[in-house]
Amino acid sequence: METILEVKGLSGGYIWNRPIIREIDFSVGPGEMIGLIGLNGAGKSTTIKHILGLLAPHEGSVRILGREAGQSAETYRSSFAYVPESPELYEELTIREHLRMTSMAYGLDSAQFEQKSAVLAGQFDMTNKLDSFPQTLSKGMRQKVMIMNAFLTEPPLYIIDEPFLGLDPLGIRSLLELMVERKRQGASFLISSHILSTLETYCDRFIVLHRGRIAAQGALSNLRSQVPGSGPESTLDELFYTLVKGGAS
Numbered sequence: 651m652e653t654i655l656e657v658k659g660l661s662g663g664y665i666w667n668r669p670i671i672r673e674i675d676f677s678v679g680p681g682e683m684i685g686l687i688g689l690n691g692a693g694k695s696t697t698i699k700h701i702l703g704l705l706a707p708h709e710g711s712v713r714i715l716g717r718e719a720g721q722s723a724e725t726y727r728s729s730f731a732y733v734p735e736s737p738e739l740y741e742e743l744t745i746r747e748h749l750r751m752t753s754m755a756y757g758l759d760s761a762q763f764e765q766k767s768a769v770l771a772g773q774f775d776m777t778n779k780l781d782s783f784p785q786t787l788s789k790g791m792r793q794k795v796m797i798m799n800a801f802l803t804e805p806p807l808y809i810i811d812e813p814f815l816g817l818d819p820l821g822i823r824s825l826l827e828l829m830v831e832r833k834r835q836g837a838s839f840l841i842s843s844h845i846l847s848t849l850e851t852y853c854d855r856f857i858v859l860h861r862g863r864i865a866a867q868g869a870l871s872n873l874r875s876q877v878p879g880s881g882p883e884s885t886l887d888e889l890f891y892t893l894v895k896g897g898a899s
């Protein structure tokens with residue numbers, strides 16, 4: 651099976667030779683949805699920053715479609731879409747202008763832009779906000795703009811950091827529907843979230859990060875066989891609790 655994302659022996663962090671994450675190994679195949687879970691400070695966002703190419707590995711490598719970030723920054727960048735934990739918007743651009751900028755960066759023509767942005771705005775109840783500026787939007791609406799931007803494009807990989815925070819129940823439902831639809835079309839997902847019940851329902855496999863290392867990974871049934879004392883009915887929440895009950899530090 652072709653690998654979309656491959657993280658191999660990755661150690662890294664913010665200060666050279668003082669790694670925060672260590673020996674991280676996992677891969678994501680086409681059409682797979684992977685949940686990245688861990689306590690606050692476990693290293694999820696740091697791992698994601700390495701995947702985005704914002705941090706350089708101290709050891710090991712990160713490849714998307716076989717390429718490292720340093721090899722061809724532009725090709726690497728266009729192979730994924732990223733939804734950050736907190737909305738990052740340009741205050742001087744309207745929502746429509748944000749979407750247009752993304753569509754230009756990813757090479758959509760104006761007919762595709764008009765059609766896709768109208769559909770997404772409808773799905774996220776944002777049609778009447780397209781000509782608004784970010785400072786006039788609520789926190790959840792700003793998060794919806796980040797999601798709409800990411801889903802305007804159709805890359806092989808979506809990297810989504812805590813997507814459900816701040817979204818109303820309809821927004822969460824729209825996002826999940828969109829993720830399932832894109833997954834069905836073959837897209838892959840790496841999703842970091844603390845909402846374990848939702849991840850359990852939607853993800854094929856899980857990576858449990860604890861104190862910067864992978865404590866366990868696999869499908870729910872694999873995790874059950876790795877976690878002592880668990881049974882065939884153990885939930886992701888129960889398995890996670892057993893794996894990390896020593897606390898974050």
Ligand SMILES: Nc1ncnc2c1ncn2[C@@H]1O[C@H](COP(=O)(O)OP(=O)(O)OP(=O)(O)O)[C@@H](O)[C@H]1O
Nearest residue numbers: 663664665670688689690691692693694695696697
């Ligand atoms: N910019 C930074 N500079 C230095 N250290 C950082 C920086 N950002 C995070 N850290 C440290 O890296 C460690 C891992 O943090 P990270 O943000 O990856 O955790 P996380 O698993 O995403 O947590 P959360 O669930 O709270 O988002 C923590 O000890 C944190 O203090």
